Amino acid sequence: MKDLLSNLSKNEILLGNEAIVRGALEAGVQFVSTYPGTPASEIGNNFYQIAKKAGIYFEFSTNEKVALEAAIGASFCGLKCLVAMKNFGINVASDSLLPFLYTGSKGPTVLVVADDPSCHSSAQSEENSRAFSYLAHIPTLEPSDSQECKDFVKLAFQISAKFKTPIMIRTTTRVAHQKMPVQLGLVKYPKPFKAKFVKNPKRFVTIAPRVLEMHQELLEKIAAMSNYIEKSAVNKIINVKWQTSQKNPTPNIKMGIMTSGVAFLHTIEAMKMLNINAPVLKLGFFYPLPEAKIKKFIKPLKKLFIVEELDPYLEKEVERIAKSVNPKLQIFGKSVIAQAGELNPDIVAFGLAKALGKNYRQAFVEPSKKITHLPRFCTGWPTCPYWKLFAAVKQAAPKDAIFGGDIGCYMLAAFPPHSLYDFLLSMGSGAGIAHGVCKALQKSVPQDNQPKQKVIAFVGDSTFLHSGIPALINAVYNQAGLLLIILDNQITAMTGHQPNPASGKNSLGEDNIPLKLENIVRALNVKNVAVIDQEENYNQLVATIKEFLNSGETSVIIARRICGLLAKKQKA
């Protein structure tokens, strides 16, 4: 891991996420909270390494909503705050995000959200978190590369300080996990910080009827930002001209291109491939948009090509804006590039050619044979404890049992050789949905004289603490009769071994009293509770699964065995 606190060199190859950390350090960040999730995980991992040395407060919070709330509290005390999460994290955090825009930030606050078009490391959905820019009215910047990751985070802290509003930085996998040489500024740590909570209920308490005034104030604040946004250098018109070595560039085509984020880089590459000279409006701000600049840009054009990944938000906005200044403008967006899946230079080149009415010949060959190595549980010794766990489940459970998955390494049991799950949706949802299945089957009239199917849900230690507990409370209280197996490998494993309250380490790496999950489970009135090491007591695990399933009660087995990779790391 790079030493992001050092001031040794002026240029350093940085990962997008490292550049975000560096930008925050150069801006003098004081308080950082996160919940790990790819492709945002390295932000937290880097702060985990350096926070103590730098004197920054850092925590892996129990979930993204709690992480945001921690930052809101620190911002109310005047601290400079950064919160980082993956796309689905903002769904969880949104309940507190919306009112935070009403109160505004006191200490400058930046929220980093990393989307994952093409779902390289995400289950559940191909989310476009830009929807939250509109929903929460949160000003949003979209960097294209590592340099912009660093620069935009610094800029976001400045804007947040100026307008007293949190700012969102939205990245995608190809930005967060891109590397390039980045020009560095200076960092100065450790730095003592002064925090003070000054009471101001008019500002910090969102309650009717005041909350309605706050809504109006927020809208006025966003409108007041427009002057600043129009002048901002991060929204720029670039007249892309290829150097003369390229022959016969397309003459005056009266076409312009509008884009943002990593799509900008794909666009330049596509223009190179097709040898197209054209003006490009590169947007740094996704929300609010620089409408006057867009009007000026599109007014003289015949055609506009909009390059954006996933949903056509820019396209819809520009269709609206064009009505007043250039109603005849031909707009090409999702009609020529796909809405699902990430973009790349080839997809953009095909779209660009279509918009121009040109032919673009495919210069590559798709192989007639393809193979896929599916991800699976780690092998080697000490081995992944999930091999034994799922073997026991398969041995003990009736053939028609229903299996509910959740988010973590154990998702991989959806693939062969296990092919286990009957449903798998979002963080903490396994037990919640299993409960609904149980109740529906309980209420059903008997069919074909078959006994009721058994329902088993799985959840990891970190996911259980993140959002599994409310689902288990609900299942116990409403007498679902499901079996929940908590896979306690004592770490948040899939995202790279971040500690959680069950790990016995705090977020600064110091020893802590590990939270015993069985104490929580018993306090929820679960009667059948067993803690079993699946490697040491395999037969006992098989017997207990059978016993608990037959009891008809909502039961919990905590399969406690350390992650094999972590055990290896600790030995080394």
Add this chain to the structure above:
Amino acid sequence: MNKTFNMIIAGVGGQGLITLLDIIACAAFWQGFDVKTSELHGLSQRGGSVNVHIRFGKKSCSAQQKDTFCSTAVYAPIVPKGKADLILALEFQESLNALVFANAYTFFVINNYQTPTLGESVSYQEVESEIKKITEKIFTLPFSQHCQQKLQNDIPAGIAMLGFAVQKGLLAPITKEALEYAIQEVIAPKHYELNKQAFQLGISLGVQ
């Protein structure tokens, strides 16, 4: 160098693809090139198919004018299809997943090493005949086996492939010296000696 150099490393998660990417990026940067890379983390780390992209080129055109873009510079972090100069396949079946990036001039350096897929598998002969539909420039050696025999450890097979590629001139304009420097920069001190030896082993395999 009058074009961008494009490279793909294909393999399965856990084979050290990102370490190789870091070494090549560091070497290219050390030699004064502009570099962009793209990698994947998370799910794909757990033994799944994965490929990473490395591109480097001249920083800017010689007579830089405002808004003038240079065809030798690197913009996107992803290699366009059919534009790879070099493809390293750390597992031979994974060559197929990188084939869309190849053209008639693309070099393949392939580790004759197989990881089961838990599904359909293909033989090396099938892989080779697929590649030969596009390019004849294939070097296939059992790098993992060589490393196991000579170094009693097959983990640094990718580093040996790097040594082999640079010896064969496939990484031009990247030099041996730049890679040696980069290995020292990127690899943790306790693993450095093993990786240095693997690099030398690759070079000697390239001489033969």
